[in-house]
Amino acid sequence: MFTQVPLPYAYDALEPYIDALTVETHYAKHHAAYTTNFNKAVEMAGLQDKDVIEILANLDSVSDPAVRTALRNNGGGFYNHNLYFAQLSPNPANQPSGKLAEKINSTFGSFDNLKAELIRLALGQFGSGWAWLSANKNGDLMISSSPNQDNPISEKTGYIPILALDVWEHAYYLKYKNLRADYVKSLFNLIDWNTVSENYNRIIR
Ligand SMILES: [Fe+2]
Incomplete structure (x- = not known):
């Protein structure tokens, strides 16, 4: 049984950057629904003994197209939102450190360049989707964007998202309406780079 990551802050803790009603609706409705529907699809596919990364990386092995689509969309929604909510904090470390900081500098030139590239990808994603910073087991970094609830795992890139x-x-939309750029820029006031570094260290270990 897959469960949502516990929210490590109150619904209103991310104000003023993200309003309480958005956090509550996003976590307790949207993320909860993805999780419920993922569990149903996992049961239909008989994949209860697999972890979510294994499931998303091997969608081709699911023969029923409807179940495969349900796993892709809801498994992605479950996994992506666990990563999203866990990385946010009302008191974030606003700079990466250690190995991740070094790799960001050698790959992107600077932390500011990385942020600018991530914002560019997030704004360039047409319609619903995600922008990512990902790592592979060698410690290499990749930035990308995905439509819907796809991610670098279901896209079989060999990379695992860390941001x-x-x-x-x-x-x-409740707070920013059509102003996606304002939302994306404000997200960087909430991203805890200690959590992102932990995600990175876990993959390269
Ligand atoms: Fe979402």
Whole structure:
């Protein structure tokens, strides 16, 4: 049984950057629904003994197209939102450190360049989707964007996301309306780079 990551802050803790009603609706309705529907699809596919990364990386092995689509959309929604909510904090470390900081500098030139590239990808994603910073087992970094609830795992890139920028309208529309750029920029006031570094260290270990 897959369960949502516990929200490590109150619904109103991300104010003024993300309003309480958006956090509550996003977590307790949208993320909860993805989780419920993922569990149903996992049961239909008989994949209860697999972890979510294994399921998303091997969607081709599911023969029923409807179940495969349900796993892709709801498994992605479950996994992507766990990453998204866990990385946010009302008191974030606003700079990466250690190995991740070094790799960001050698790959992107600077932390500011990385942020600019992530914002560019998040704004360039047409319609609903995500922008990502991902790593592979060698410690290499990749930035990318995905439509819907796809991610670098279901896209079979060999990379695992360590930072998730949700650009579905449900993530910002109540407060920001059509101003996705303002939302994405404000997200960087909430991203805890200690958590992102932990995600990185876990993959390269
Ligand atoms: Fe979302």
